[in-house]
Amino acid sequence: MLVVQNITKKYGDFLALDSINLEFTNGLYGLLAPNGAGKTTLIKMLTTLIFPTKGEILYNGKNILEMDESYRTLLGYLPQQFGYYKNYSPKQYLLYLAALKGMSKKETLPIIEDLLQKVALSEVANKKMRKFSGGMIQRVGIAQSLLNNPEILILDEPTAGLDPKERARFRQLLSELARDRLVIVSTHIVSDIESIANKVIMIKNQQLLYNESVESICATLNDAVYETSIKYENLESFREQYTILSEKQDKDHMIIRFIHKGTPEPDWTTLNPQLEDVFLYEYRDNEQGEVR
Template structure:
């Protein structure tokens, strides 16, 4: 039971964008981490039934992704969230509610409730075309929750949100994750570091890691180093290893945080790894590109 992906593959010609992905989601928050082009959005689109897999199956409680009942259980915020500029925020939510099959009185009540939750209740009757990027994103989050979905899939949900909104959004997702499946796709590590119970790491169309934050991070234990070097020595190290952080210290030295399989220099000391370190470990080449 739960949301099951069985050998889900998507190919465009000879290019494999998602490669035999199998996973079962149970209630809880999942963070899908990967660089741009890793295949996160393709996987999400297949899970939302808007893109057919080349092979494999996706089902929720044995209901196939193509079935109306699957969509009835789904809430989805796409990466490039489209809207109708001439609609007001309230009208837009009522329209999506009608699409999701909510009866009119219930739709209105739910729309107002969500508008309040995303702090758009005062702007409910304003046209969406007058909204800032952050307001549109909040509206997108609200529409995804209209049908109180059992599966909530959010693709880059915090794009355009300011730090305060981002924290409020994380708290909201934490509450929602208690009684549903929430999949949060992002390349912003801090979005999922503290709220995702399970983190999925995707690279080149495959899931290369899945587990709790600590389980995932343990895969790079002993590979994160910190060292204080002179300016001139640091240049050579920076060229040789993926550097996570550079901090100027007093006395003309720099503190480097980097990733390396072996000790990069005599001054280097092993340090506790974080999710950001893991991200850099797997995606440094992609990020540099």
């Protein structure tokens, strides 16, 4: 079990996170918040890249900073941007990283072949990465994070540059991996985690907002999400009164999905809330400074 106890992080006078308490067991957790809300700060503390100003992080009751290398050997980590050698092939790159981890070539080769197949790179295993697209590079990054068969897998914005087909494949891979390990995915893209996360963690105003299932979080907007048709001349006035979730043109009208907590009008249709509705509602006035 990975436990975050009363974690606070400051950069000078700037408060990035304030009194965060979390518990992680095996399964998939989505860390969902807008860019600049402190997701990467929390991820970097979980991976020991930066240290808390206050509080501690424990793995099976031991402080991860005191565990030092024995903790990091349990980790697989994909940062937002990772370093690689453009003139290396994926196979060469993964062999190089495995050697740095003290893994022998003999034991590593079948692991690498399996990983490249999982991320759909088998056909280009020996091609130089300088010719790869951003999505292909990201898949190499996903493979390197799995190289040591980690007990804890932490991925920071892992689907950047992936097309819809690659995203779907990646979600399937994450679901499989989370059966027997802890997986934490930090993202601002709701669709990355909505269908696969056991729990979703949301941070707002430097504090923990939600640490619940998708169903429980969506239930906070039960009987508050509606759809209606608005004439163009009434659109601006409607926008000023309600939190708009989406707008779709329909001939001379606009179909509006919106939030209203109160008595509905007779011509409004009640909709089932989705995770993206909660995200847009909770962060509608988000003006947080950027946190790195």
